[in-house]
Amino acid sequence: MKQHILPAVRLTVVTLIFFSGVYTLAVLGAAQLFPNQGKGEIIEQNGKRYYANIGQSFTDDKYFNSRPSAVGYNAAGSGGSNKGPSNEEYLVVVQARIDTFLVHNPNVQEADIPVELVTASGSGLDPDISEKAALVQVERIAKIRNVPVQTLQDLVKAHIQGPLLGMFGPEKVNVLRLNLALDQLK
Template sequence: MKKYIIQSIRLTLVLLVLLCVVYPVTVAFIGKMSKGNGGGEKITKNGKTVGYALLGQSFTKPQYFWGRPSAVAYNAAGSAGSNKGPSNPDYLKEVQSRIDTLLKYNPGIKKSDIPADMVTASGSGLDPNISEQGAAIQIRRVAKARNIDEKKVKELVAMNTLKPFMGMFGPSSVNVLKLNLALDEL
């Protein structure tokens, strides 16, 4: 019996060192070698931080591309989804309201043109990217609001489109903050 207790204590101590010291130090070290030194990739404009590459922001003006809706108002401290299912009447009203807003501000598109990511919040509520189709349905509105040729805006979207990892893992997407900053530079 004593033999098993001593083995259990040794195993507990080894796991404590591994999981409470070695693993966190390793993760912190790897984080320090990444972009932003583990604090996230900051996006700056004129020496001022305007956002982070991996955190969504709210854009509501017609001259900007709009991001994916957020169930937490883009608050990184409260990252979460809405936890409402497709049979919840409040959720359905919320989605319909988002569809109506997109149709109102983007004339010429049909309800069937709207991708799901433009009317549903992500699991974290902080998604910084939208699908290529989500950007495409907004091109006309943004070009008109800025008095820019639609071709230029399409080219800008194409230049800011992130292709799937290794050409096959995941969908193409567009980082909304980076795209909007590129628009401001036009």
Template structure:
């Protein structure tokens, strides 16, 4: 028995020291080399600081809506709802989001609503939406802000981030950056 317990205890102590200390310090050191020194992507506008890599709630009709959050955009409690597509409660929540979106965007058909505008991400903090999800909201915002739709479409295109090296990942739009650019539009 001793021949099994002592090696297991040594291995446990070794992995605890490695992953709690050495690995953590290495990751911290690597983060310090990158921009913002591992403190996230911070944007400043009009004296306010925003974290561009954390999803935020935009529900006012004059702004582009964010992706819904299962955790109320609380970065301390990241997580999804863990409810599957056969869960009646989840289906009710998604249908309510669809109905709300259609009410605020009267010219849009149900089939035109991108899925990310009515479903929460796994983390509940996704800061990005697809260009399609942004473009489907242009008519509403153009009407409210009295801005030509073409100008807003151009703004969306200017704020669309292309896939890494043109291959990895989808095109995406950071909702915070897009809404800050929208507020600066003349």
């Protein structure tokens, strides 16, 4: 028994020291090499501070809607709903989101609604949507803001971010950046 307990205690102490100290300091040191030293992407506009890398709630019809959040956009409580596509409760929530989207976007067919506009991400804090998800909302926003559709389509295209390092992940549009730019249109 002694031959098993002593190595286990040593391993526990070494692991505790490594992950509590060495690893934490290594991650903190690496974060210092990035913009804002790992404190997130902060955007300041009109005297307000926004975090571009955390999903925000945009439900007003004059803005591009962001992806729904299972945690109410609470960064302290990041997480998904943990309900699968066969869960009845989940299907009711998704259908309600579809119905709401169609009420606010009457010219869109149900089959044309991108999935990320009616389902929450795994973190509940996804700040991005696809180009298609942004473009499907253009007509509604153009009508409300009295802006040409082409102007808004160009704005969306100007805010498309390519995949990480040109190959990891899909193209995306940051909803916060897009809506801030939308407010700057004259």
